[in-house]
């Protein structure tokens with residue numbers, strides 16, 4: 382029996398993770414759950430899974446949660462450090478990090494420092510601070526949940542690190558891939574939130590539409606798999622059936638395929654190195670008929686080149702890109718900026734930032750804070 386804590390349990394990945402754990406209840410016990418403000422939903426999850434600790438980052442709502450659960454043996458943690466606290470207090474063997482954004486970094490660091498397995502969906506932690514997080518982790522201590530990285534990790538089980546020629550990360554292209562470039566300035570948040578193949582939280586869905594998600598993912602891949610920029614390719618594959626591929630030095634290309642369903646990579650991260658049965662929709666290739674591929678359009682979707690810049694140059698670019706993007710996505714959702722301004726404002730902030738080649742954690746956090754202030758100047 383393994384103890385699992387799920388950070389961000391009320392979100393899209395968090396709910397899928399609980400679905401997986403519910404089906405594997407003889408192998409996993411939930412000892413920690415967390416959310417930001419959905420306290421009633423978190424309370425229902427706590428009542429079902431009976432963890433020893435839960436965390437709500439919103440201090441004011443935490444009072445209501447405590448009152449609701451009074452009489453139960455569940456400790457409620459709240460406040461700024463609650464993610465880190467739940468990692469350490471919940472006695473988890475595995476921490477699923479399914480929070481969105483930079484807030485996940487401290488929990489990622491705490492998890493690996495405590496020697497626990499980190500099942501990582503929160504790609505932003507590696508985008509910001511892969512140079513800090515990765516050296517702290519042992520081999521296979523960080524297990525990817527992101528579908529593309531899980532696919533690459535699975536494909537890599539058939540070869541060795543020094544046999545990798547390149548990886549090919551697939552991208553759905555998002556809802557606007559075939560839109561004429563001159564129409565993108567006018568697309569709305571409602572349109573952007575209609576992802577063609579995946580049902581996900583709002584932030585990542587907008588990132589998919591700008592292709593910033595692929596930018597974040599190539600940075601994530603660099604850190605997870607120790608790759609150079611010229612070993613990371615992106616191909617647009619609108620059906621999201623091939624989740625990514627690895628080309629080895631003998632020319633063999635190993636792909637991981639399946640219907641788009643995050644329960645598959647979540648479960649693999651929890652059960653690795655074993656596999657467990659999962660009642661997922663079977664892959665019916667004759668029904669799908671066509672798997673198609675296109676070169677990404679870097680002019681129409683400039684976010685991708687920012688990702689390659691961060692992979693090549695490293696340093697504080699990842700943290701700056703991530704922070705500026707988080708603010709820009711929120712501003713787009715609030716209809717304060719246009720869709721096309723997300724990438725252009727992020728680029729502007731990166732170009733103005735004070736680059737540090739090998740930043741320590743404090744310098745990374747300072748770059749994050751600076752970028753959040755700087756991009757606000759573009760919003761007024």
Ligand SMILES: NC(=O)C1=CN([C@@H]2O[C@H](COP(=O)(O)OP(=O)(O)OC[C@H]3O[C@@H](n4cnc5c(N)ncnc54)[C@H](OP(=O)(O)O)[C@@H]3O)[C@@H](O)[C@H]2O)C=CC1
Pocket residue numbers: 388389390391392393394395415416417418419420438478479480481482484502503504505526527528579580581582583584585643
């Ligand atoms: N969704 C997907 O299929 C995929 C997601 N990912 C990555 O996984 C992560 C989660 O994505 P997703 O599940 O879609 O996101 P959601 O928005 O659906 O869920 C986010 C979760 O994080 C919590 N949260 C939000 N803000 C804070 C905060 N400031 N402090 C503490 N907790 C917070 C939310 O709590 P509350 O509900 O109370 O707001 C919620 O539980 C992201 O990094 C994303 O890029 C990667 C691959 C696929």
Ligand SMILES: CC(=O)[C@@H](O)[C@H](O)COP(=O)(O)O
Pocket residue numbers: 527528529551552553554555579585588589590594595643
């Ligand atoms: C499910 C998952 O891993 C997402 O990151 C997904 O890949 C987003 O789709 P895009 O390929 O459109 O970015």
Ligand SMILES: [Mn+2]
Pocket residue numbers: 527528529530598
């Ligand atoms: Mn992904």
